[in-house]
Amino acid sequence: MTALVVGIDGGGTGTRCVVATHGGEVAGRGHAGGSNALSSAAPEAALRTALRAALGGLPADRVTAGVFALAGSGPAGERAGAMVAEVWRACGLAGPPVVVPDTLAAFAGATAEPSGTVLVAGTGAVATRVTEWRLTARADGYGWIVGDEGSGVWIGRRAVRAVLAALDGRAGPTALRDAVPGGGVAERIVDAVHTGVAEAGPAWLARLAPAVEEAARAGDAAALDIVREAAGRLLAAVRALGPSPGPLVLAGSLLSEPTLLAELVRGGLGGPGLTVLTARSGDAGARGAAALALRRSRPGAPAPVSAHRRLIS
Incomplete structure (x- = not known):
């Protein structure tokens, strides 16, 4: 063999x-x-x-x-x-x-080219520059507590915060209330989040990202704000790296699938001659x-x- x-x-x-x-x-x-x-x-x-x-x-x-x-x-x-x-x-x-x-x-x-840029948004999020098969620059990717802005975990945590703010009167109502475990009771929501993260790790929060996607497409204001802000933060990470030769690869489930977030990120990318590839x-x-x-x-x-x-x- x-x-x-x-x-x-x-x-x-x-x-x-x-x-x-x-x-x-x-x-x-x-x-x-x-x-x-x-x-x-x-x-x-x-x-x-x-x-x-x-x-x-x-x-x-x-x-x-x-x-x-x-x-x-x-x-x-x-x-x-x-x-x-x-x-x-x-x-x-x-x-x-x-x-x-x-x-x-x-x-x-996604490519056999030796150099380029990759933007990943899945459970976590990071933008990196690749030069001759080595990572030579990075923006974000610092983990769920202090970074990974625009990631599934980031989106999930923002969803929980939006629901809690709606429940205690700091913000208007949101359809995300039905997606966050806890039965619409603030104390139960907080307990469910802590229990979920303790048992399954912070990635548990990323499970809420599809619900945010669905609510945003249906026009929910809070969900739309979350997705738009996520796109802005991901684009900021790419721009922080500056121009680079080679293709830009979009990877991670939030960018490789036909999501609203992927649409917004693609729409915000520009530059003459830029080749954008989507990882399978x-x-x-x-x-x-x-x-x-x-x-x-x-x-x-x-x-x-x-x-x-x-x-x-």
Whole structure:
């Protein structure tokens, strides 16, 4: 059997793994719950589950490289690296895997160009510049407590605040009241949020984002304000990086799906000659991570370029 590489894309609400051949063909897939090192409830277990499912009956000794693209891996630092190393060993794989930010895999999952910009809005949010397959600049991506503006968690928290403000008279009524757990009682809402975050991590708040989308499309003023502000903050992150050669990739569920937020962000982008690409949903990030693993496994060889394109096509 041909040599294999592993690519994992670990976000706040889901983890996807792809095992690929050196020729760019997918040999195995796996998925599990969230594995954001900062916000997911059980990231190590999710990584192990997704990796084992993707490996299936494939021979572990054929794996030559692995790239784990993890949300929150930057701030988590050494903790994320130690977690990945333990998962790698537990699955019987040799050699050191590499941990990279999920934004790099999102970029590689949409294009084989070596440089450009990527804007991610899913559970978290960040804008980064990519130069020759390295992240050279970043705006936001600081985690749900102090950053990730425009993300699913940010939107969910704004929804809760809008409902609480409506209930105690600081703002007008909103249809979001029916979407936030707690039965429209402020104290119960606060308790439900604290319980949800404690049990499932901050990513629990991102579950409210689809309800905000639906209410905004129906014309709810509070929901519209949230979505418009989210778009503005995401665009501000991209603009903070300045112009860059190469394409701009929009990634993450809030921008890769046909959402109102994606429409507003696209409408706010401009610039002569700017190529805007939308990352595919599903396992595109894992494919991008596998493509990065191919490049690490065979540095400088021409074959990984064509294999990269085949893998993400």
